[in-house]
Amino acid sequence: MTQTQQIVEDTRFKKRFMTRLFAVLAGGTFLDGYILGIIGPVTAVLQHELNFSALQVGLLAAMTMIGMLIGAPLGGWATDKWGRKPLFIIDIALFVVASVLQFFVGSAELLMFIRFVMGLAIGCEYSVSWPMLSEFAPSRSRGRLMSINQFAFFGGFMVAYALAFYLSAIGVSWHLILGSSTVLAVALLLGRIGLPESARWLWSKGRQDEARAIAHKYMDGPATIADFGRASQEAERVRFVEIFSKENIRSTAFISIFWFCNVLPYFGISTFAGAVLSQYGLADGLAGGVGLSMVAVLGVALTMLLIDKAGRRILTAPPQWIMLGIFLMLGLWSSAPSWLVLVLFLLFSLLSAVNGVLTSVYPSELFPTAVRGIGTGFAAAFSRLGAALGTFLLPAGIEALGISTVLLMLAGVVAVGAIVSQIWAPETKGKSLSAVSH
Secondary structure: OOHHHHHHHHHHHHHHHHHHHHHHHHHHHHHHHHHHHOOHHHHHHHHHHOOOOHHHHHHHHHHHHHHHHHHHHHHHHHHHHHOHHHHHHHHHHHHHHHHHHOOOOOOHHHHHHHHHHHHHHHHHHHHHHHHHHHHHOOHHHHHHHHHHHHHHHHHHHHHHHHHHHHHHHOOOOHHHHHHOHHHHHHHHHHHHOOOOOOHHHHHHOOOHHHHHHHHHHHOOHHHHHHOOOOHHHHOOOOOHHHHHOOOOHHHHHHHHHHHHHHHHHHHHHHHOHHHHHHOOOOOOOHHHHHHHHHHHHHHHHHHHHHHHHHOOHHHOHHHHHHHHHHHHHHHHOOOOOHHHHHHHHHHHHHHHHHHHHHHHHHHHHHOOHHHHHHHHHHHHHHHHHHHHHHHHHHHHHHHHHOHHHHHHHHHHHHHHHHHHHHHHOOOOOOOOHHHHHO
16 A cells, blocks of 8 residues: 555544544434433323323423533543543443333332433533543534534434424323433444543543554544643643632633523423413424424524634624523513514524534633543533523423513523623634643
8 A cells, every 4th residue: 555545544544433433422412402302292191190290390301400410520520530431431321221211110200210310421421522522623623513512412302302292192102202212322332332532631641652642543643742732731630629720710600601591591491392382372382392493403503604714702692692682572572472472482592502502612622631521511510400490490480470570580591691701701713722721
């Protein structure tokens, strides 16, 4: 084989590897969206067969978020200490076990526990897959490639919601509907076997020879090694408190608050889309949930096209100010025509998705290698607190306070996110990880 042929073959090998890596890591985010989207359409059946109250329905939807709340920081600490490779195998294996158990569950309490365990696994997934993806992605296209995570999430949510609605309508058992996630989880587990450790993480641990070998085999070797920067000097600083140090506290605060304020209204409204839209006289069911998700997918696709050209900051604060206006209008104008209400909710879903992309990009860019997993895990956990509050309180809130009051409360949440982003959101377009995180 000539030198030219060898270069061509190496290039093809690296492209195949990157395609596989992105597929199995984005697949974990797709799985996150899938298990969250699958629950909404079967809640009516669960209420009948397992005697769920309205409050228990909200709690069931929130259990996955609570699991993420614990799993994300634990997974972040573990992946920074022991590496990306062990954790992205362990977390998906745990999910396989929990998913299989859904076929056999027979009580409300056990189902809640299983959903909690699934949340633990997905929380770990956030902490390991996003850092790993960013550590292999080229700087010039990192934003677009990281956007795949959010595209995968909304795609998973939409597919699951539509599938669950259809299968439930034709009488398929809710055990089979919820357990359908097993197929995807097993495929992801098989696809991850044999993938390498992150070269950047190895370098940060002082294992330079292993890092060089992986960088040359799977990445742009010389350029990647040159960008490792100060990572080797931080090998022993795998401590949770580091994300609150003077070097990292601003990134921690910005990412956590921004993410929290993005997911709280989105999860509450999207999970119970039919119930929310019915408050304004709009049709319940498939059209509501899938419609919002389809628009969200469009928002992610547009962001993928723009993020490495327009930059991060312009896609962060401005959409939040517009969403604030949407919630204020919906909350204060209770007699708004149905067509306008629908347009406003669709616009909210689009803009929330734009912001959602940034919640998957900023954590992996702003935290240094030594605490990238911990930082991402903490921010993910904090955000899942918001998601849990949104899914748990929204049904009860509408019942007790009315939709107008609930939307005005959501406007307050969005306002906090907009202010924080306006002040702290940085521009990281085109910068290497070393340049951004130091």
